[in-house]
Amino acid sequence: LARLRARLVKSNNALGKGLLALLASDKIDDDVWDEIEETLLLADLGTEPTLELVDALKERVKVEGSRNPEQVKAMLREELIKLVDPSIDRSLAVMRHADRPAVVLVVGVNGVGKTTTVGKLARVLVAEDKDVILGAADTFRAAAAEQLATWGSRVGVPTVKSDVDGADPASVAFEAVKAGIEQEVDVVMVDTAGRLQNKVGLMDELGKVKRVIEKQATVDEVLLVLDATTGQNGLNQAKVFAEVVNITGIVLTKLDGTAKGGIVVAIQRSLGVPVKLVGLGEGADDLAPFETEDFVDALLN
Numbered sequence: 001l002a003r004l005r006a007r008l009v010k011s012n013n014a015l016g017k018g019l020l021a022l023l024a025s026d027k028i029d030d031d032v033w034d035e036i037e038e039t040l041l042l043a044d045l046g047t048e049p050t051l052e053l054v055d056a057l058k059e060r061v062k063v064e065g066s067r068n069p070e071q072v073k074a075m076l077r078e079e080l081i082k083l084v085d086p087s088i089d090r091s092l093a094v095m096r097h098a099d100r101p102a103v104v105l106v107v108g109v110n111g112v113g114k115t116t117t118v119g120k121l122a123r124v125l126v127a128e129d130k131d132v133i134l135g136a137a138d139t140f141r142a143a144a145a146e147q148l149a150t151w152g153s154r155v156g157v158p159t160v161k162s163d164v165d166g167a168d169p170a171s172v173a174f175e176a177v178k179a180g181i182e183q184e185v186d187v188v189m190v191d192t193a194g195r196l197q198n199k200v201g202l203m204d205e206l207g208k209v210k211r212v213i214e215k216q217a218t219v220d221e222v223l224l225v226l227d228a229t230t231g232q233n234g235l236n237q238a239k240v241f242a243e244v245v246n247i248t249g250i251v252l253t254k255l256d257g258t259a260k261g262g263i264v265v266a267i268q269r270s271l272g273v274p275v276k277l278v279g280l281g282e283g284a285d286d287l288a289p290f291e292t293e294d295f296v297d298a299l300l301n
C-alpha cells in the first residue's frame, strides 16, 4: 500500500509552507496568530478545532517561552496529532466469521468515488489473500453496475449484479451475500446508490438494503465515502447518511486534489466516526489506510 505521507506530499497537499512562513516571522504577534488561524480554517479544519489549536499553541508559546519557528512548528505538529487523535481504532472489520463472510456496505452520494473505492479496496483485500465478492446494489444507473463489474474483473473478483435496469437494490445485495455465504468467501462488499436529492427515498432504500442483508449476515462495516474537495458540503451529506445507517468508518477520497485535508478533523468531530481510508487518485493502487502522524506530517510539509 502506498505510504500516505509520500503520496500526499507529492500531491502538494500541504498547508505547511504558509504556516512555516508565518512562524518564521520575527515576532509571533496577534496578526501572525490571526493568519495562522485563517490558514487552518482555509484547510477546512473547522472553527472550533482551529480555535482550540491556536489557543493551545499560544498557551504553550507563553509557558514554554519559545519563539523559535522550528519549536513552534513541532508544537503545532503535536497539537494537530492530538486533534486528529492517534488513539482511534481505524482497523477495518474484514475478517471472515466462523460460518459466513464479513459484509461491508459502501454508501455515499453519487460522484464521490464510491465505486472506485470498492474496486481499490477489493484489490487491497485480494492482495491480503482474501476471497471477495462484489454486489452492485446501485441499480439506478445502468452504467454503475457495469463500472463495478469492470473493477471486479480488473482486480479478479466476481460481481453479483442484476441484468434488469432499476432492479431492487436490496435483492441484489441479498444475492451477493447469499453467493458469498455459499462460496465461503471472506468478504462481500456491496456498492449502493446515492441520490441525495431524494432523501426519503434514499433512507428507505439504504435501510432496506441493510435489513435484507441482515436476514443472512451481520453488516460488519458501513463505509461512508466522502469527497474531500467538497468541504462542509461533505459534512452535511455525512449527517444525512448517519441518520439512516450506523456508519463505522469514513473513506475520504480525492485528497490528492485538495489542500483541505483539515476536513478529517471536522468530520471525526461532528460524526464521532474515524477516517479509515483515503483516496489519493483514480488508479487501482491509490487507496491508503489513514495514519495520523503521516497525515499531519504531510499537512505540515
Ligand code: GDP
Binding pocket: 108, 109, 110, 111, 112, 113, 114, 115, 116, 117, 253, 254, 255, 256, 257, 278, 279, 280, 281, 282, 286
Ligand atoms: P461514485 O458515483 O461515487 O461511485 O463515484 P466513482 O467511483 O464513479 O468516481 C467518480 C470520479 O471520481 C471518477 O472519475 C473517479 O475516477 C474519480 N475518483 C475516485 N476516487 C478518486 C480519488 O481518490 N482521487 C481522484 N483524483 N479521483 C478519484
